[in-house]
Amino acid sequence: MLCFANVSTFYGKIQALHDVSLDVRQGEIVTLIGANGAGKSTLLMTLCGTPRAASGSIRFEGEELVGQPTCDIMRKAIAVVPEGRRIFARLTVEENLAMGAFFGSKTEHEEQLDKVLQLFPRLQERYRQRGGTMSGGEQQMLAIGRALMSKPRLLLLDEPSLGLAPIIIQQIFEIIEQLRTDSVTVFLVEQNANRALKLADRGYVLENGHIVMQGSGEELLHDSKVRDAYLGA
């Protein structure tokens, strides 16, 4: 479904990604783990088109994405929950969700809105409230809800657990798991390697812009190097 082949990305002269290749197959939950500054977010943003990949190919459902502008890429059944949530703080919950479904038809919009509000009843309670007045966990729910509004087949999540209370993290991960049944493919970038690997079908480990390891979630979870470097055990 999604395929990176030898992708390199630069920030000015600094190379952030070196010949990265990875695959995400239909219906999977795939996670990318790595330390701070390894290039995880860069990888995700390269997929979205900012920054552009300097070389290599990124294909989504067979279509080449490299070279397309961000706004075109994001209209292709791909949705992102970026690092730091980035909800629109001065827009209401309702408006935030509507921004997620900017291009859909009205009936699709309402259908999807029902689904999202069912998934996150808390958003229903806060429907007319401004996004910025909510707690971190609620904002994260809003960010995920907003992404789901476009009815994506591929959902990109960048550190959804960052800075949240354990109980909220629990909820968020349960919801990610639930998405699988809705046939949404999930690509999850996480520092919380333990949880991410437990949830994921497969995982990749990114170090200084290189993919250094890959395997099923189970394998990586029990790999001694991964345990030393990322699980602190």
Added chain:
Amino acid sequence: MSEIYHFFQQLINGLTVGSTYALIAIGYTMVYGIIGMINFAHGDVYMVGSYVAFIAIVGLSMLGLDALPILMAGALIASIVVTSAYGYSIERIAYRPLRNSNRLIPLISAIGMSIFLQNYVMLAQGSGSKAIPNPIPGEFVIGDSAMNGVIVSYIQIVIFSVTFLAMLGLTLFISRSRLGRACRACAEDLKMANLLGIDTNAIISLTFVIGAALAAVAAVLIGMQYGVITPNIGFLAGIKAFTAAVLGGIGSIPGAMLGGLLLGIAEAFGADLFGDQYKDVVAFSLLILVLLFRPSGILGRPEVEKV
């Protein structure tokens, strides 16, 4: 009694001028809100608008279509259409290629654009002044007599109503429509809006077009009231409107409206107290005071570091 009349006279004069400042100020504030740049060519876009209105009025009169409603509507429509095209093109030519460079660079480009527009109009229309006829001369008096009452001219009534309608329209567009919502989202987080598939370049163009269209409305109204235009009117009008935008809180549309009205009123009463030649001094002293004591303006939000 005459003191009350006098007060209301100044208030009405101030509100008239202020509402046109507000119209121009919206262009500054919307562009700043979305790309964080002061479009210093905006005053000259306003000037172009007044020349287009002048040409339209002369053209229509020459064709014999000099009925009052045709003249007013023709001037307004021609000015809005042509000036919007200028706003759009200026952004495309002078700002978009510089989008990702240092913040100072588009600013210099804007100043260059301003100088270019002034000289271009001077070449095309001559550097002397042109007269725009007031299509609805006349006034009425509230009170005993012109000496002891409030004089309101018909053009002032037109200025109030057109400005009010334009602002109402803009407010509804921004707060209710789908595109307006996208504008607000872009003003808050341009990159995130882009990640939701919004064509942010189109939204940026749209803000330039709206700003230019409102400046054109102001240009037609002020042109008709004062009757004289020159290629240099953009500078002072622009800097006054910029002051209004800062006073209200740059980036905030209601702020620009409020700032414009307040600045107009302050000028009118300042001129009354200190003499007409001190009008601009009052306006810019107000700017300095606001920058010293409330740099984010009346309705502005203090700059918060985005995380």
